[in-house]
Amino acid sequence: MQMGKVYLVGAGPGDSELITVKGMEAIKKAEVILYDRLVNPRLLDYAKADCELIYCGKLPNRHFMKQEEINRTLLEKALAGFTVVRLKGGDPSVFGRVGEEAEVLAEQNVAYEIVPGITSGIAAPLYAGIPVTHRDYAGSFAMVTAHDKSKNGKPDIDWEGLARGVQTIAFYMGVSNLEHICENLIFHGKAPDTPVIVIRWGTWSRQESVVGTLSSIVEKVREGNIENPAITLVGDIVATREKIKWFEKKPLFGQQLLYVRGCAEEESFAHEYLNQGADVIEFPKWEVNKGSLDVKVRKKLPAYKRMLFMSTEAATNFFKLLKSYKIDIRQLQARLFCKQSTTIKLLEDKGFLSGLADELDSEGSLLIIGSNDHSEKNWKLDYKYGEHDYAGVYQASIDKRYESIIRRSIEDASISAILFSTSDSVHTFMKQAAHYGVALQSFAQTTDIICLNKQAWLTATNYGLNPRMQDENNKLYVEDFSQNSKNLIVSSKTY
Incomplete structure (x- = not known):
């Protein structure tokens, strides 16, 4: 068996965008990641879907893994042939004990690299x-x-x-x-x-x-x-x-938002809030696995006049399937449409022009491409788009690897607002909240409930959550939680 390799990586001090390019590349190819408490969990989003995530962080009054156990785990995983990343907060050489870990690896002739990071000091x-x-x-x-x-x-x-x-x-x-x-x-x-x-x-x-x-x-x-x-x-x-x-002058500085996604098909706007200075915990994390293309759909691909991608994941997995079935993309003659703007960008990168679903006309046969367990019922799709074929090109489920990560993130944070973008997101929250350690009664007393559209608002109201909705100008306000004691715009985007 070929021996693996260990990357001792500095993750930076907290802002997930402060990691180095080399550090990010190591995360993307890792098969095992051992990460500390002060590492921003958003960095783990870039890991492979089958990457093993091991928490070895420390709290002021207890250790989850002692240093000797961390060293032993690094060795065991590398000797088993895995590519291992030891993800440390800040810079690994500044009070990060990287010297001790590197010495252990060197003694056993395990290959390793040390990737510097931005130190919190x-x-x-x-x-x-x-x-x-x-x-x-x-x-x-x-x-x-x-x-x-x-x-x-x-x-x-x-x-x-x-x-x-x-x-x-x-x-x-x-x-x-x-x-x-x-x-x-x-x-x-x-x-x-x-x-x-x-x-x-x-x-x-x-x-x-x-x-x-x-x-x-x-x-x-x-x-x-x-x-x-x-x-x-x-x-x-x-x-x-x-x-x-x-x-501290960013409009959402001090806001800690719980952003709920009801299914993998829902587009995430978390990055917009992060850019405005907020901390964002996405709840839950969704795992996407490749599906398949029905034989009948494969045979009809050249004949479709319109194709609608329900999500970025749908587009990504559709083209992966074309490659696996050795289907030449030049066979596609359809005009392409997307439910999400981010999918348009992805298709542009592949050399395809496309439009938003709102621009979809009724001319010619239609193929809708989404998940195997698409959140919108068949009758809703028929009502919206008329007669069509449907291809479920991926399977989505809640990623169990992130359950403990999300729990710890919520424990460390003081959530100022919960954001719901769809009815599904409200249902998901109500089903999963207790499992993630969210006490609904205490949250209702201290947390703003904000809905991004009327459907989400109606569903949240039916659950008795007392939500608020964006105003007539499509703006949302987080009240009473600003450290500057004033209303702050959360988003001016129309959802």
């Missing part, structure tokens, strides 16, 4: 509006762990060197030892009025920042109930924050 301050160096404030920068192997858990470091020789200091996971840090920096020469900022959940929409000085920050952090994960930045550079902070 730089990224979190930048997302809070603070560069760690600046010609007017700081020409030196240090990264320091706030925990080490000392018996009492207090960092045993060169305090005098830090206090007198370094202008900007980033302490990792330092909340529990903050008082110890401040006392030692002051004792060894730092001025008590030296600016300090503690940044929790840096680069996420849930990011919180508390600003003070070495003499005041401990009390302010206690008052704000700030806990790890957090970066503590010490230095005059903190003064730049008010001028150049940018992330």
Whole structure:
């Protein structure tokens, strides 16, 4: 058996788009991924459908997998011939124990690569509006762990060197030892009025920042109930924050949205909310497996005058099936239509022009291409599109690998709004909520329920969820949950 290979990959600090290109390529080809708690679960969406996902994250009061078990698992999977990715938050070499893991692999002659990542000690301050160096404030920068192997858990470091020789200091996971840090920096020469900022959940929409000085920050952090994960930045550079902070000005900063998809065919607009600064948890995750093309449909392919793709997955799997059946795409004579705009882009990339389903006329035979268990009943399709043939080219089901991931994401978040785009999404939520640890009564008291169309609103109302719907201008508002105490536009897109 050929030995596998291990990629020790830095996932970045939280924002899923901060991963490197090389890191993303490793995820896409992985057969096994071991991932930490602070890795954004959205990165796992890029893994193969059959990739094994192993959680080995740590919480403040317990470990899911000890380091020795992680090392052993990396070895076992690689020796079994798998391509393995060890996905670590931030950069793997900055307090990420990558050296220990690489040593174990090297001792057993297992091939491996180390892929750097963006470290939170730089990224979190930048997302809070603070560069760690600046010609007017700081020409030196240090990264320091706030925990080490000392018996009492207090960092045993060169305090005098830090206090007198370094202008900007980033302490990792330092909340529990903050008082110890401040006392030692002051004792060894730092001025008590030296600016300090503690940044929790840096680069996420849930990011919180508390600003003070070495003499005041401990009390302010206690008052704000700030806990790890957090970066503590010490230095005059903190003064730049008010001028150049940018992330917190995004319209949906501070919003943590639960975006419900009722079936795989529903187009996801989660990326739009992410771009506006929100954290988005998609619920549930859907698994798509390739189906087949009926023999009768295959024989009629050249004769169809119109084809309607119900989803991007339908288009993707349709062309995969053509390839597997060795059907030349030049046989297709039909005009192509899509229910989703993203499918139009996919077809353009394949060299096909297409239009939206609203532009579909009634001239010529029609083939509708969707899932085997399409959410719209046959009579609805007949009513909408008239006589047609139907090809179910993929099978969709809830991806069980993500159940524990979604539960942990919901536990870590403070959900400000739940978004429903279809009736199916409401039904799915009501059936699955308890399974994912969502207590409906508590959510109803603290969470906005927003429906993107009337059908979803009616279904949610029938369940007694007290939903709100977009206004006449197709705008949605999240009320009372903004950290800026004002209404924020969630989306101006017509669904």
